[in-house]
Amino acid sequence: MRIAAPLLALALGGCMVGPNYRPPETVTPAHYGEAVPDQATLPGGRIDGWWRVYQDPELDRLVDDALASNLDVKTAAARIAAARAQERIARAALLPSANADGQVQSQRFSKNAGLSSLASAFGGGASGGQAGGGGIALPGGFITTYSAGFDASWELDIFGGARRGIQSARARTEAAVWNGRDAQVSLVAELVDDYFQVRLAQAREALTRAEVDRQARNLGIAEKSTMVGLVPEGDTIRQRAQLAVAQASIEPIVAEGKSEMHAIAVLLARTPDSLILELSRPGAALPTPPMVPPGLPSDLLRRRPDIRAAERNLAAATADIGVATADLYPRISLTGVADLISTSLATLFSGDSIQAMGAAKATFPILDFGHRRGVVAQRKAAADEAYFDYQQTVLEAFKDVEDALVRIRAERQRNAQLRGGVADAERGLAAVNARYRTGLVDLTAVLDAQQSVLQDRDQLAQSDAQLRRDLVSLYKALGGGWEGMPAINDDASAAAAYELPRQKK
Numbered sequence: 001m002r003i004a005a006p007l008l009a010l011a012l013g014g015c016m017v018g019p020n021y022r023p024p025e026t027v028t029p030a031h032y033g034e035a036v037p038d039q040a041t042l043p044g045g046r047i048d049g050w051w052r053v054y055q056d057p058e059l060d061r062l063v064d065d066a067l068a069s070n071l072d073v074k075t076a077a078a079r080i081a082a083a084r085a086q087e088r089i090a091r092a093a094l095l096p097s098a099n100a101d102g103q104v105q106s107q108r109f110s111k112n113a114g115l116s117s118l119a120s121a122f123g124g125g126a127s128g129g130q131a132g133g134g135g136i137a138l139p140g141g142f143i144t145t146y147s148a149g150f151d152a153s154w155e156l157d158i159f160g161g162a163r164r165g166i167q168s169a170r171a172r173t174e175a176a177v178w179n180g181r182d183a184q185v186s187l188v189a190e191l192v193d194d195y196f197q198v199r200l201a202q203a204r205e206a207l208t209r210a211e212v213d214r215q216a217r218n219l220g221i222a223e224k225s226t227m228v229g230l231v232p233e234g235d236t237i238r239q240r241a242q243l244a245v246a247q248a249s250i251e252p253i254v255a256e257g258k259s260e261m262h263a264i265a266v267l268l269a270r271t272p273d274s275l276i277l278e279l280s281r282p283g284a285a286l287p288t289p290p291m292v293p294p295g296l297p298s299d300l301l302r303r304r305p306d307i308r309a310a311e312r313n314l315a316a317a318t319a320d321i322g323v324a325t326a327d328l329y330p331r332i333s334l335t336g337v338a339d340l341i342s343t344s345l346a347t348l349f350s351g352d353s354i355q356a357m358g359a360a361k362a363t364f365p366i367l368d369f370g371h372r373r374g375v376v377a378q379r380k381a382a383a384d385e386a387y388f389d390y391q392q393t394v395l396e397a398f399k400d401v402e403d404a405l406v407r408i409r410a411e412r413q414r415n416a417q418l419r420g421g422v423a424d425a426e427r428g429l430a431a432v433n434a435r436y437r438t439g440l441v442d443l444t445a446v447l448d449a450q451q452s453v454l455q456d457r458d459q460l461a462q463s464d465a466q467l468r469r470d471l472v473s474l475y476k477a478l479g480g481g482w483e484g485m486p487a488i489n490d491d492a493s494a495a496a497a498y499e500l501p502r503q504k505k
Contacts, residue, residue, distance in 0.1 A: 018322020
């Protein structure tokens with residue numbers, strides 16, 4: 001006990017070689033270049049559940065289902081579980097290990113061994129019988145030995161290699177958690193984007209079908225007018241041709257919408273066709289959500305899960321240097337073995353059956369032709385790589401926000417222009433129809449005006465959808481509101497998959 005206490009203090013409180021981790025200092029701009037001036041100084045507001053601003057129950061349900069069942073999120077959960085297990089392994093390296101064992105050994109001696117006189121001298125038993133109290137058997141006899149005991153070993157962490165390993169494992173667990181959050185953010189953004197594409201396809205289909213119905217009615221009127229000689233046959237042919245073009249554009253739009261439905265189903269870990277019936281019912285018109293204040297660029301460093309994960313990977317890589325550096329120094333380990341050995345169960349647990357051994361071992365690295373130092377250099381290079389990856393991740397995050405803000409500003413201007421263009425095209429169509437009814441223009445002018453209105457409405461519908469998609473990109477670039485998402489369950493939910501199936505009798 002006098003020796004064990006100092007050794008314990010030395011093992012747990014010794015120095016730790018290798019660099020101590022310090023979070024990297026990152027220079028951030030004062031505000032985003034594309035931010036509206038009165039928003040540039042606003043603190044980053046919480047954007048929990050940002051998809052709920054669209055007030056679409058169907059979208060809310062799909063997001064909730066995806067967060068619970070998506071396979072990428074479950075994969076991230078499995079990686080978190082693996083990282084936590086590795087952390088437990090790293091902690092175990094700091095503590096002693098012990099094993100208990102029990103053994104029964106029976107040995108029969110050869111009759112032709114020629115040891116009869118030696119066995120008799122030591123009081124051996126009769127030939128062919130059990131050994132006597134001296135424990136030596138005659139040729140043809142046998143000895144049964146019983147033993148029970150334990151062994152323990154402990155490598156003292158004098159230079160902190162095990163403690164650095166714990167730091168590394170803990171940082172990688174935290175990185176795995178942030179990677180899981182990033183998977184959730186990406187999942188929600190992708191699902192909402194696909195959902196908007198579905199609604200866009202439905203809006204475009206509705207516009208086209210309404211135009212087809214209108215043109216079909218006009219064709220019926222033109223055909224009757226041609227029969228009585230009021231309208232030239234060429235006008236009817238042109239009307240029929242334009243109707244055919246409008247009808248032909250429907251199916252590609254329907255196919256595009258179904259492809260997006262397939263994508264949503266896969267995100268929910270379902271077969272691609274499982275949501276066709278459910279999502280084919282057109283929903284209510286989606287409102288354009290208010291502009292989210294982007295906040296300060298410095299807020300992005302704590303908001304973005306990928307930045308947090310990159311920072312934790314850098315911390316783990318820094319600790320790995322200490323693990324490798326500790327291998328350059330001597331290692332001291334303690335080993336102890338205690339056994340109870342007897343040829344009889346009756347005396348196995350007596351004091352005379354104790355057999356014990358203790359040892360201390362020191363290992364000094366002398367010659368390895370640069371192997372250990374090569375490992376240290378490798379770990380330092382890996383830490384440099386993690387640092388550069390962190391810096392690149394930060395820059396990419398700033399770029400994502402700036403790009404989203406640029407696209408939103410440009411699309412808002414385009415949307416306003418398209419909205420005005422649709423109003424002008426509708427007024428122009430009304431004027432052309434009036435002139436056509438009085439015979440001032442032919443049918444060609446009417447058909448051109450109708451085609452212009454259809455195209456402008458279609459472009460406006462696509463612009464509305466693009467504006468919503470650009471806002472989704474901004475939400476994702478800002479971190480996606482992971483604070484409001486459910487925690488990732490890293491339990492062994494897939495453990496049943498590893499169980500062997502029971503054989504049928």
